[in-house]
Amino acid sequence: MEDDGEAFEIDDRDLEYALDPTKRFQRRQTKDQQIYGIWADNDEEDQRPGFSLGSSAKLSKGVSFVSGGLANEPKDEEHEARPQKRPRMDQPSFSGGLHQGFAGLRSSGPDWAQNSGKNSVIMGMMKKMGYVEGKGLGAKKHGILEPIIPSVRQGRGAVGAYGKEASAVGPKFGETAAQAQAREQGGTTREPASEYVPRKGGWKKEKKNTIQYKTLDEVLAEDDITVIGTSASMKIIDMTGPQQKVYNDFQSFSRKSKAAAFDGQERRKFDIPELTQNINMLLDLTEEEIKRNDRQIKLLKDQNKSLDADCQQIRKTIIDEDEEMKRLQEVLDVVKEFSNSQNQTLSACKKLLLRLRREYEMEYKMYGLDAIALTNAMPMLREYFNDWNPLKLGYADHGMNLIKEWREVLQGESREMKRSFDRHKNELDALPAFDRCLWEAWMPAIRQAALKWDVKMDSDRMLDVVLTWMPILPDWIVDNLLEQVIAPRIKEQVDAWSPTVDEIPIHSWLLPWHSVLGHRLTAVYPIIRMKLAKSLKEWIATDSSAIGVVRPWKDVFAKSSMSSFLSNNIIPKLEQALLHMNLNPLENFEYPEFFAVINWTEIIGTDLTCQMMMRCFFPRWLDNLCLWLNTPGVILSDVARYYKEWRERFPANLAAIPSIKMEFQRALNLISQAKQNLPIQLTPVAPASQQPPLQFFAPPSARTAAIGSLRELIEMRAQAMGVVFMPVRNRLEHGKQVYQLGNIQILFDRDLLIAYNSNVRQWEPVTVDYALELAVNS
Secondary structure (H helix, E strand, O other), rough: OOOOOOOOOOHHHHHHHOOOOOHHOOOOOHHHHHHHHHHHOHHHHHHHOOOOOOOHHHHHHHOOOOOOOOOOOOOOOOOOOOOOOOOOOOOOOOOOOOOOOOOOOOOOOOOHOOOOOHHHHHHHHHHHHHOOOOOOOOOOOOOOOOOOOOOOOOOOOOOOOOOOOOOOOOOOOOOHHHHHHHHHOOOOOOOOOOOOOOOOOOOOOOOOOOOOOOOOHHHHHOOOOOOOOOOOOOOOOOOOOOOOOEEEOOOHHHHHHHHHOOOOOOOOOOOOOHHHHHHHHHHHHHHHHHHHHHHHHHHHHHHHHHHHHHHHHHHHHHHHHHHHHHHHHHHHHHHHHHHHOOOOOOOHHHHHHHHHHHHOOOOOOOOOHHHHHHHHHHHHHHHHOOOOOOOOOOOOOOOOHHHHHHHHHOOOOHHHHHHHOOOOOHHHHHHHHHHHHHHHHHHHHHHHHHOOOOOOOOOHHHHHHHHHHHHOHHHHHHHHHHHHHHHHHHHHHHHHOOOOOOOHHHHHHHHHHHHHHHHHOOHHHHHHHHHHHHHHHHOOOOOHHHHHHHHHHOOOOOOHHHHHHHHHHHHHHHHHHHOOOOOOOOOOOOHHHHHHHHOOOHHHHHHOOOOOOOOHHHHOOOOOOOOHOOOOOOOOOHHHHHHEEEEEEEEHHHOOHHHHHHHHHHHHHHHHHHHOOOOOOOOOOOOOOOOOOOOOOHHHHHHHOOOOOHHHHHHHHHHOOOOEEEEEEEEEEEEEEEEEOOOEEEEEEEEEEEEEEEEEEEEEEEOHHHHHHHHOOO
């Protein structure tokens, strides 16, 4: 059926119209609307059903199929033409230039439009786009006037294979399309082909074309190259430039190539731009290849230079290694000579090491040749010190000169250098040779002597040995000697010391080690204070022997520890002695209690002595003086002599204290009142003149307020009770430091006190008072 016909079968549109009848009256697009779209002429009345004139008559009229003309035009049955089939566009008409039109098609417009099947449609489209009959195409009307006529080529060869492509209609180089058509119309026009060339595969057998070969010179010599064959329409993709371009035929591609290659120059007869492009590409590739080869050559030259330098370095290294091997062989010969000799003594070994160090210094340091001393000299040194008793009188410096000589022989060695060349099995192998000789030859004799050492009786001899050898011993050996040998023996003796039984005072054999051991004795000092405090419980103030026991520790104990010790053990005894001292001059002539306090002044200090006098002596002394002056028949000269005697008993440093001066001034005022027969009345000290008492140790309330942690509280209470409180060395429990509190062990976890219960063998939280009770009574 035609395009405007309607099918009779039921389709989706009919179903849609059945559901919505209003859609059936919606008018379909016209032919112009289908072709031109929004640029078609629209008739508003035609678009709305029921407004067009004669619509009812047209709908009721029967269907008539016509190919053109007016619908109401009277028809002539004799001249009525049957519609003809539209010819194919790819088959040209060979009618000698006569145009055959279709039935009902008007013969208006140019010839090229009449040769087509839809002249009116084509002309209408072109006129709407601005085309004017008789003028060229384009906005300025300077385009072509006639359509491009295809040129038939003889075969399917490449462009230029059948001669010059000049027979085709088209512009030449430098002319417009209109000029080209004017030239074609004005000049000789090509006669259309009189024969029909059948398509390939038709019933007529094609003639076999003969191929004629010509040389390049013959082709260039020809004036005109005819094009043979049929012009085929195909797509040409040009990828010779920076961007890909597509052409529809060879003529367009040839015009582009020639215009680019011969801009402003004379065109050659045989011109193939593809060949030029290929040659340029080959030149570029060749140039890149040349550059790449040049880079490779330079790289190879640099590699050759580097290899030459490496070869020279390797040759130099080989020569150096040969020299080193020769020197090592010489060293090996010297060592073998010494090992094979029968005279292997300390002096011979020393000469060997000195020779190796002098003649082969680099090998001596690099390969650790001092290890020879470990295998040869160390056994002889061990035998030399085997029978040595350091505590024997006059043998403290035995072998010192020998050790000094070996120190000069083995000095200059660094442990790090030896570590870099040796494969050590244990820590002893990492030691320098001199240190290891001392450790394995000298130290065993010292340890053996320390086991037999009587700390009380032979303390000076052992101290002499240590002080004699310390300057030449390495630091780590000195630390090991003091911490692992001397300090444990001293602590063991301190634990067994009893202040009331031992005849030899502890300070006589312990204090000389204070400057040598230093902080290593901090563990024994709390034990000494605790034992001194226990022995002073039965002590009376008039016994001066305690002064000799306490005085040596004044500068040894820390100030805070010494102050706590005196405040808890000495001062209370002295105050009690002053309070109970008999001040009657007729009954007490020597006053030993007073002089006992004066003797302790150098230890406890003048400030604390003054406070004791102001609290315990002067109030009783002034009261006794008032009572004496109020006695009837008192002899004032005796009172004055009594006053003068007491004034002279005070040392100058105490008498110069203002508070003591004031008390003596009050006594003079009482005597003056007695001379003037005035009532004896002790004048109180004015509040303004009163000074706060000097305190040697803070009162308990202030001390308690200053406590910042539970550990400080325990330390203060332990000092007051004379209980040992000290950290246990190298002992941790649950990551907390363990302390020794008297007879128990404790630790602190924040504000919690935890003690070790030996009965159940576990740690338990306790109170401070219970812990102190266990520390004393456990």
